[in-house]
Amino acid sequence: MTRLHTLSWRRGAWLGRKLPGLVRVSVVLGALAFATPVFPQTGGLTGKVTLQDGSPCVKCPVLIERQEIKGNYHVNTNKKGEFVYVGLPIGNYKITFQDPNGRTLFFFGQKHVGLGDPTDASLDMVKEMASQKKEQMASPEAQKQVQEQAKEQKQFTGLKQLYDQGNALFEQKQYAEAAAAFEQAIPLAKDKNLIAVLSRAADSYHKARMNDKSVETYQKAIAANPSDASLHNNLGSVYADMGKIPEAQQEFQKSAEIDPANASRAYYNMGVVMYNKGKMDEAAAALKKCTELDPKYADAYFLQAQALVGKATLNADGKIVPAPGTVDALQTYLKLDPNGKYAATAQQMLQQMEASIETEYKKSKKKKG
Structure with missing residues (x-):
């Protein structure tokens, strides 16, 4: 998922300005302690x-x-x-x-x-x-410092104007133009602001389907801040759109390792990308990891079942035999989110599968008689 970075004004100066989705599924990548009293320091x-x-x-x-x-x-x-x-x-x-x-x-x-x-x-x-x-x-030194601060303030003002312009163009879905505005802002950006601008430029390139430029820009952002899990996650999405599955998996894995608390979401995003690319085995594996880390991640169970549908087989009578785990995943989804956006589809799938299982069971029993 794309996380929106915001600019921050690191240094101050007086009189500054306000820095201020089988069924095709559309899935969004989505003390008090008691102790001996002491005097507080x-x-x-x-x-x-x-x-x-x-x-x-x-x-x-x-x-x-x-x-x-x-x-x-x-x-x-x-x-x-x-x-x-x-x-x-x-x-x-x-x-x-x-x-x-x-x-x-x-x-x-x-x-x-x-x-x-x-x-x-x-x-x-x-x-x-x-x-x-x-x-x-x-003091010449003080005067020089004031001049440097004024220059920095002027630079930041220009940076913010370009950044705001890029955001406005992005909202208007003019992604290539937005990327161009963010590119102009990069030379003016420093520290945290540089990461924010690079990330927005990379996202704009991705939306404009300029994937090579998106990868290049995300890599620059990661070089500046290797520990940002969202950057690795977003780069993984770009690689997936390019069909570079191993690279995508690697970036999603890095995102999960960097931010263990949100690793389930990284694996979910990996599963979504693999599913949308028709890589059902990889999708099912990633979604299984997601649900292992977060047993209450309802949507992951439904998508896992969808990824397993293709592994269903037919018996001699042409009845559907669901792949192991499919029924359990659908039942768990409905238990967690009975009124969810996929509830009707999940119920219909279960009814079809359970009818096949029941028919097969009854016929088998008749043969024994």
């Missing part, structure tokens, strides 16, 4: 946010990001522009101030939170702007 942040016109910043988000160990916190200012957040682990934090519309006003790159009373993190935009202007005039 925490601190907090407090302060007031004042805008450039001297008025308090009301209902303004304050984003608190721990630097040493991942941790993100959030608080809004009150009617007086004041805020307080207690219970923060001791350490260094990046504090980003936004206006009510989510536009970044300013950030403190490093603010230490110690044990005890909350650390003051007030923001007075008038003073900060004056101070920074003074530093820019006095």
Whole structure:
């Protein structure tokens, strides 16, 4: 399944903008602990946010990001522009101030939170702007840093415009044009944003049936982030559409290994692809793994039964003898999802199979008499 990545603005600057489907089946790839009381090793942040016109910043988000160990916190200012957040682990934090519309006003790159009373993190935009202007005039290094941040901000703005343009074209099913827009965005993207853009470009190429370009682009994304299970899953789907079954199986397997918690879905997707390609043995095997990992995955049982239908045989009287596991799979599907989208088909298949079995049994019994 395609997972939609989103852009993220890694660095901040003041006055930034808001970064802001036998039957043919259509299947979508789819503490509280009691212990000896101890004093918590925490601190907090407090302060007031004042805008450039001297008025308090009301209902303004304050984003608190721990630097040493991942941790993100959030608080809004009150009617007086004041805020307080207690219970923060001791350490260094990046504090980003936004206006009510989510536009970044300013950030403190490093603010230490110690044990005890909350650390003051007030923001007075008038003073900060004056101070920074003074530093820019006095320090060439500071001026260079500001210029670099401005350049980065400009780059990100261009990146986001192209990214949004690509998404809009994708929604309009203009996949080749969407891919072209995402390609233009790639040179402007960094870190997490690069993965997001590459993934969307690869997906667009796939939708445009430009599979070679899709594979190439997914491989670039995987090279940048080998541990992203969704990228391997999506690449597996492209390989399957190209008829490269071994490569597809390999990528689905990697996805399952990287993300064991969602391995059942990777095997289900593998089963769907194999089924749609007419590879029924491979489909049945993958779907069996899926149901072993997740015994409640209803759709997997139905598709497994569909993959086994072709293995049914006929006895001397021309009666259908279902392959082992077919009836069990259909019965399990109906037990798990009696009103599901495949319920009517499953019931009809079972009735036909059970009628054949019953007829064969009665005739056999008559012969014995």
